[in-house]
Amino acid sequence: MDPKIDEPHVSAPEAAPASAAAATGPGSTRRDFLSLAIRLSGGAMVLVAGGSALGGGAAPKAPGEAYDWEEHLYAYLIDTDKCIGCGSCVRACKTENQVPDGFVRTWIERYVVGMEDSHVDSPNGGIDGFPPLQVGFIATKSFFVPKMCNHCRATPCIQVCPVGASYRTKDGAVMVDGDRCIGCGYCVQACPYGSRFIHPATHTASKCTWCYHRITKGLKPACVTVCPTGTRQFGDLKREGDPVRHAIEHDHVAIMQGHLLTEPQCFYLHLDKEVR
C-alpha cells in the first residue's frame, strides 16, 4: 500500500470528533474537507439569497400614488333571489375587459329543480339572456346563479403556478401576470370553480380581476355597475358601514364548495343546496 495516501483507514471514533479547525489542518481527511466545503458553500448561498431578499424589502408601500392597497380588502356579494338572468353583467364584462369570443369571465347558470330530476343550463354563459325552457319533469323551484372567480384567500390556482404568474394582491384580488404566465394551464385545471381560461390570442391564463383597473379608481366592477336588480354587490371589508361587510357579518351567507377550504371571497345570499 502506498504510504502517501493518508486515507481512508480512519476509524469511526477518530473521524467523528473532527472539528472545523481540525478539518482544515494538515491531519485532516479529504472527506472532512469536502464536507466542510459543501457546508460553507451552502452557507454562502443562503447569505447571497438572504442578502438579495433583504435588499428587496425596502420597497415602495403602495401601487400608484393615490391608491394604497393596505387600506382596502374587497369582497363580493351575490343575492341569488334577486337575479333575473338578463345577462347584463356578462355583456358588460365582455365589453369592459375585451373578453375574447367564446369565453366569459363571469356567467349565469339557470337551475330548474324538481323532486325527480333537475336541469342546469347556461347558453353562452347567459350573455344574451335565457330562452324559454320546457323541462320533462315537474319543476318545484327554479332560479339563476351568477358565477365568477371567487378570489379565494387560500386558492389552489396560485399554489400550482410554477412561474409565480398567479398571485393575490393585498386588497384581495387574485390576478394573473400575463408577462410571466407560460400558458401551462395548471391553474385552469386547479380552479374548482372553472373561472379561468387560456386566452386564445395571448395563450396565457385569463380571469376576472374584479375590474382591478376600476376598483383602484373608486369605481365598482363593470358587472356590479350594470346589474339592474342589485344581485351583484361589491364591498370593502375595511370600510365601516359597508353594506357588503354588514351582510357578511350579520346575514346568513354561503360560499361555493366550502369543503374544498379555498376560503372564497365571493359570498352568496339565499344559495340553494343544489348549486355546485
Next chain:
Amino acid sequence: MEHARHVFRVAFVLVVVLAVVSLARGFLVPKSYGLYGPYRYDNVKEQMNARTPAYAGAGACGECHADEFKKRAAGSHKTVNCEVCHAALALHVKEDGTVVAPPVDRSFTLCARCHRKIIGRPVKFPQVVLEQHVEGPVEGKVCLQCHDPHSPKP
C-alpha cells in the same frame, strides 16, 4: 503546500460559481419580483392601468342627458343603469372627446331579456308571456311603440 493549492482551487471554483449565480439571478429575476410574495409586484400597477374604464355609471350620462336621467330616476327603471340598454359610455364618447351614436338595440329582444316570462325568474319580477301580450308573431314587435323605456308603465 500541496494542501494549500487544493484549498485555493476549490475556493476559486466556489467564487466563480457564486458570481455566475448572482449575475444570472440579476438578469433572470424581474426587478420587483418577491417584494410582497412570489410574484412580480410591477404587475399590480400594470393591472391598475390595464385599460380605461368603459362603463361610467348613470351619473356620468346625466351630465349631458339631464332630462332622461331625471325621468329614469323617478320611474320603475330607476335601478337600471343607462348603459344596460345604451351600451358602455366608452362606445358613445370616445377617449378624444368625439361623440358617436351608441349602439342601441330597439327590438323586442332588449326588453325580453328581462321581462319575457321564462322559468327561472323570480315570480315577483314583472314579466309578460309574449305570446299572450301581443297579437301575431312576437318577432318584429317593438315594445317601445307602447312603452316608454325611461319611465315604463305596465
